[in-house]
Amino acid sequence: MSDVIALASYAADVWLPAGGGTELVSAIDGSIVATMPAEAEPTVMLDYARRVGGPALRAMTFQQRGKMLRALADALSARKDELYQLSFLTGATRGDNAFDIDGGIGTLFVYASKAKALPDTHVMLDGGREAISKGNFAGQHILAPLSGVAVHINAYNFPVWGMLEKLAPTLLAGVPAIVKPATTGAYLTAAAFRIMIDSGALPPGAVQLLLGSTGDLINQLGGQDSVAFTGSAATAAKLKANPNVIANTVRFTAEQDSLNASVLGPEVSIESPEFDLFVKEAVREITQKAGQKCTAIRRIMVSQALLEPVQQAIVARLSKTAVGDPREETTRMGALAGLPQRDDVADNVARLRGEAEVVTGGEALDLGGSLGQGAFFAPTLLRCDNPATAEMVHAVEAFGPVSTLMPYGDLDDAVALANRGLGSLAMSIFSHDPVAVAALVSGTSVFHGRIMVVDRDSAADATGHGAALPHLQHGGPGRAGGGAELGGVIGMMPYLQRTALQAAPATLDLLAGL
């Protein structure tokens, strides 16, 4: 991969002039991978999406749009090796590629499959007929695609999945999208985007690619438009508070910081199968994607009695994790997305150290040779002995291979600690005791968007703490942003308007077939 890629935005079904801007470097050796283009003109994109993309998509039925998603997934599958090669340069290993690239394509396939159960019409019924009078008059909710544009602002950690998990429900709903990837790793998103355009499966204006700054895009959005944002809480807060977003009630959904917890059941001993399962999961979550997963376990909670044994078991496994060039088969953990991201992780570990001690790792790694320029960071376990009085460990997300081990007293204590994240995307419970599981779930569910319960009987089939699945909601309350992406039809809701129709039953029958 020696040629520098000149990246281009895609507006109004035309590739704009490429390259010439900021250089994007490889996360593993600092070499130049791509150059960004000059700033794109968002007004042209918005106009084209509303005038051309929306009508073209809305002319299709839900089922036709499902077939379109399937064609996109097939096109990406056929060329995924190209994406793998670029993905290595973002620091991702082969295993990480499966998560980002195959996971993204899989999301399209699942939505294509879900579409088969949707009507072959342009509006959907939402729920059943409501009896609102004793005579010839009834109620029915319907869902129809908004007539505006969906703006997707993505984070750097999943260049492919991040784009596709937002596009699948949006396009199935019948709404055109402007994809704005994070600048770090934008070359990988752009490559996947180009494959979709090359496939010819999309109608004109269905998707456009905006590389670099969004300029005054947010100021031009209206009440039929939406923003789906993934990134830091700070940026989300700024965009949500944009006066135009507020004045025009622009739909805004956010996936942001999350201090996800995993709890080992109080009944578990060193001999229990759940002990090993928990340790393996914690280590996988620290090392997969070098910990750059919004759903990664940041807080590892165990009974006081198991604090020492769990610490030893995690450290033993982490010490065997091969960190290195992600292109090597033997590498288990690659690099962070770039040196600025590595600096952020180091800064946040320093903040956590005020309340927790570093048990292993805690620093950048110089792997020597060309890898010496890479953004490598040691797998890191911290330990906080007094989590009830601590603040930082529940609030500071070190977005890298970093997690903090902490003890709880009883079940009430475990519930209180898990909820100290003030809203998280994902939680997991490793326990074979149904009473403990029930207490933990009932005490924590309203603070968590997804809860995975694993024991000796389900472990072999379990999907993993960090895996956001297209079938299930991805999003959490409070600090996590309050968003709800994916989850099958739920994921389409930000792009559909629900309207309550009141009419004679015969008229409602007619309208149901629109």
Ligand code: NAP
């Ligand atoms: P960020 O700075 O907030 O950037 C996220 C996205 O917003 C990028 O595409 C960025 O573009 C764009 N952006 C930044 N400022 C903007 C503005 N004023 N107007 C419009 N767009 C703007 O976040 P980050 O630091 O790169 O991402 C890491 C964070 O994301 C982590 O802290 C993690 O918690 C969070 N995250 C959350 C999830 C989730 O699902 N909850 C998933 C992944 C990451 P540029 O790159 O061009 O600046």
